[in-house]
Amino acid sequence: MRRFMIDIIHNLDVGPNATRVGVIQYSSQVQNVFSLKSFFTREEMETAINSIVPLSQGTMTGLAIQYAMNVAFTIQNGARPLHKNIPRVAVIVTDGRPQDRVTEVAAQARATGIEIYAVGVQRADMNSLRAMASPPLEEHVFLVESFDLIQQFGKQFQDKLCVINFCNFNNHSCQHDCVNIVNGYYCRCRDGFTLQADGKTCQATDLCNTVEHGCEFKCLSKPGSYHCVCPEGQQLQADKKTCNKCKAGHIDLVMVIDGSKSVRPQNFELVKQFVNQIVDFLDVSPQGTHVGLVQYSSRVRTEFPLDQFTTADEVKEAVQRVQYMEKGTMTGLALKHMVEHSFSEAEGARPLSQNIPRIGLVFTDGRSQDDISEWARKAKESGITMFAVGVGKAVEEELREIASEPVEQHFSYSADFNTMTHIVDNLKLNICPEEGTGTTEIRSPCECAALVQFQTNTIEILQDLTNKIAQMMARLDHLENQIANKK
Secondary structure: OHHHHHHHHHOOOEOOOOEOOOEEEEOOOEEEEEOOOOOOOHHHHHHHHHOOOOOOOOOOHHHHHHHHHHHHOOHHHOOOOHHHOOOEEEEEEEOOOOOOOOHHHHHHHHHOOEEEEEEEEOOOOHHHHHHHOOOOHHHOEEEEOOHHHHHHHHHHHHHHHOOOOHHHHOOOOOOOEEEEEOOEEEEEOOOOEEEOOOOOOEEEOOHHHOOOOOOOOEEEEEOOEEEEEOOOOOOEOOOOOOEOOEOOOOOEEEEEEEOOOOOOHHHHHHHHHHHHHHHHOEOEOOOOEEEEEEEEOOOEEEEEOOOOOOOHHHHHHHHHHOOOOOOOOOHHHHHHHHHHHHOOHHHOOOOHHHOOOEEEEEEEOOOOOOOOHHHHHHHHHOOEEEEEEEEOOOOHHHHHHHOOOOHHHHEEEEOOHHHOHHHHHHHHHHHOOOOOOOOOOOOOOOOHHHHHHHHHHHHHHHHHHHHHHHHHHHHHHHHHHHHHHHO
């Protein structure tokens, strides 16, 4: 180890106005052998290195990095001010696995402008070396088979150490990535961006994927800008982001949501978000659309009737206050309640003579524990247009039985609570009555079985890719060891 350090110093131009060198020894504690301001000749440094007495006991590598960052590389201890752009380089040599955490403290050190080389000997842990070192790792991580070979390795390492990394000076002004080359650097943009004429800044190729565009329906990109569009039959509003709501066709809408135990609390919150996304595209008002909400499990509870709220904000606030019921899944009982009570004039449904469309939306995540056939049929016979939305383990046969004709237009399914966005888009297009111009786009929902099979296949493919990546990383580590041994 002493020979390794001395060989490196002999090839450096040391001096107060040239390269300065400090040495730290660590075990379970940290010892400052000499600082950056202690010696300015090779002879003095070599004498100090030959006088080092090994500390033994422990491998507190994180503590040593912390010391280097907070003490060794301070102006008080001989480091020159950052504005002078003198590279700060730390070479960490270890032969074991750290007994403390190194990832976070090493990241902090690199963030302050310290370039870290990690040199492992014998039983050194490669993952720890990679966690400490600066990028690119292939130029900053080294593994030597034994201390007997470290002197020979030191001669090769000197060439790496003496190459100036201009990107580490932190004054390159690259907006994204800086790439170091011999005697200079160049800027590079991340995927999806294009380097501009100044050679520094980057512009998104597809702005819709990189900005919070706020488009309610769809965002379309063009060079340097983007614009929002609406589905067929709807117009873009004055804010250039939202689409017109159900204005010409007002409705009475009752949403019946599953509050059974299988939904679980965190997913029930997603269901409430889903309900409020539907409310967002409705014109809720005294003369416009009215909304009611029913929750069911082993029993049924009216959360609020059709005539209770007259604005979208009031409805959304009430939805957020709804408490999760848990227990069973009595979908048939919920349908009966909806037909007999929710769409009654006593609970705010407008008289049939006014020809206000009555729409029921049933949301469930599993098989019903009672029969749904009778009340699904009676709902449709009474003039209620039924939409069925299923998630997770919902049964396709039951969803289709609930849904009005054409079934494909009134039935939707999502394999997961986190991927229900496409259902909201579907309902936007199908719940609003046609407003007299054009035709309404109808999206065919994916079949339950097909979606579940797709999800299963995807998970299997991802697992296989994960295993292959792990095997590849193991092979790369093996090749690095072989290359290091040959050196």
